[in-house]
Amino acid sequence: MHKKKEPTIHDIARELKISASTVSRALQNNTRISLSTREKIKAIADSMGYRPNTMASNLRNKKSNTIGVVVPLINRHFFSSVISGVEEVAFKAGYTVVISQSNDLAHKEIAIVQSMLANRVDGLIISIAMETTSFEHLKIFRKKNIPLVFFDRVVNEIDTDKIVVDDLMGGIRVTQHLIEQGFKRIAHLAGPQNLQTYFDRKKGYMMALAKNGIPFDESLVVTNSLTSVAGMEAVEHLMNLANPPDAIFCGNDTTALSTMIYLRDKGLQIPEDIGIVGFSNEPFSSVVSPSISTIAQPGFLMGQKAAELILAQIAHKEKAFTTWLMPTELIVRESSSRKKG
Amino acid sequence: MHKKKEPTIHDIARELKISASTVSRALQNNTRISLSTREKIKAIADSMGYRPNTMASNLRNKKSNTIGVVVPLINRHFFSSVISGVEEVAFKAGYTVVISQSNDLAHKEIAIVQSMLANRVDGLIISIAMETTSFEHLKIFRKKNIPLVFFDRVVNEIDTDKIVVDDLMGGIRVTQHLIEQGFKRIAHLAGPQNLQTYFDRKKGYMMALAKNGIPFDESLVVTNSLTSVAGMEAVEHLMNLANPPDAIFCGNDTTALSTMIYLRDKGLQIPEDIGIVGFSNEPFSSVVSPSISTIAQPGFLMGQKAAELILAQIAHKEKAFTTWLMPTELIVRESSSRKKG
DNA sequence: CTGAAAGCGCTAACAC
């Protein structure tokens, strides 16, 4: 069994006793070719089952029509939403999207980026691996002036377009909301402060407290990895304080959930006895009981924006770069709603 | 600002006053080139910042080293798991994965497939769009002998490797489990019967009943689209029967959840008053309360398997095709656990 | 062990 040879423009040309360039032009709808020959050519191309060879035209045009996307893990709601958004915009613009996951490993990220470079992607959209600390493999893009967009986990020392969630505003909104619901002692379960994201959430928390004249109480902040278990340990610690909190702003939805489970087991009512909010609007946050108030991060929108920025960079390579703060949305659900309506 | 010209093998050749073919061979570690020159060439290639141009070598080799993946929606847990599995295996084998989503639209699926064909993917892995009913765009692959693997939503009339979940066995397991838990009147909320998946789940349900000597009662089966709302309507109908069920095997987790919400609002206890099981093991099924017993579908494994099959087809084009039934796993949680331990 | 030369399929000056 042998793969049948694909027809080329030369085969079409031979068939019609014309030149390959005419065929090429006709297929691109070049008006320099008379309408009648154009149509004739297209018809026979069709009948021969001709499919343009993108590899050849890409090589000739020095353009791959491909956008690379690198995420830590494809199979995570936020990232797959972003990918989905990128794909939508890129496809409409005639671009192919190639995707790889770093598994949060620096060496895999480097290998992926090398491979995308070899494939001559027209641009790269990336959220860097947790583990990555050296950025030489990405600086190449700026050096060679290849379009590059960071999202979510960005690299400050590289000057290019960046898209980040407005975590600061998210932190402010969440805290303000809890205050408005009448909570008095609001604790915060913070994530690793070396990550901008978690740093900003905490900062927002502190700013909102300050704005409302509530003194910041260091003992109400627990900083950890924000895993499910870490959440339980944190809340246990908090509830054993002499003066425990009446609300907890959890750094993510995972800990919001584990926190709720712990508190329920202790016989506490949510939100009556203690209010809870999370962050990220994971799919589960709306379906658990009580449903979790949280901050929505616009993954799909971010993907669309990233694709638009890459396309813009591809179009005019000289443009100035910006950091885009994507708006967050407070989603009020049961876990923090004391005041009805 | 101008993109600096990338060095080519010719630049390297000129630098060393040797021929481009020698450089090409050296870079491929061809033993016909003396070790010393090989190393010299690699060293200077490195220093010049040389990166092989995959497009050129692909064109020459008539091989794209690319695998296409088409799914209805990237941003769905099952599909992103599959993609993740494909990516892992493909990357290890030196392949690039290009991904597109059909949004369940036939016309988009066709456009995507055309584009992948034009990009000369070495193989295609696809789960067809719900809307797709004509398969000419896929038959081309068999005609041209281009590797093709279906997963999840497969096309019966095309002979190639297929990977499907063992829905039949899943349906049997779920039903058997409910019977063992002591439920007597087990209803089934079925999905569209033109989709193999839902057809098999129902068939499994019927087979398990038969095996246990329980007569099949048509009135206990409701068939619909399995949306959240459809689930509520179905359960309302079932509970209004003269002789309502004491357990419901829901065709997916979404309806299992909406069903539970409806029943809880009616003051019924789950699983005490009525048992519920879902299907698919959506992420939320483990965190809702009560947690939902369900059937796990091995998305990541399916992706790995799909990639392996594509690679095998690429390696030996003459091989026979198989349909692979992926094993399901019953995950027993609170919603159906009457008997403790 | 190395080089010369042809060509993968397509495009785009440049001619006429």
Add this chain to the structure above:
DNA sequence: GTGTTAGCGCTTTCAG
């Protein structure tokens, strides 16, 4: 309007 020609960067016979 259409053809001629030269090449995109790489691989690979074929020669030596």
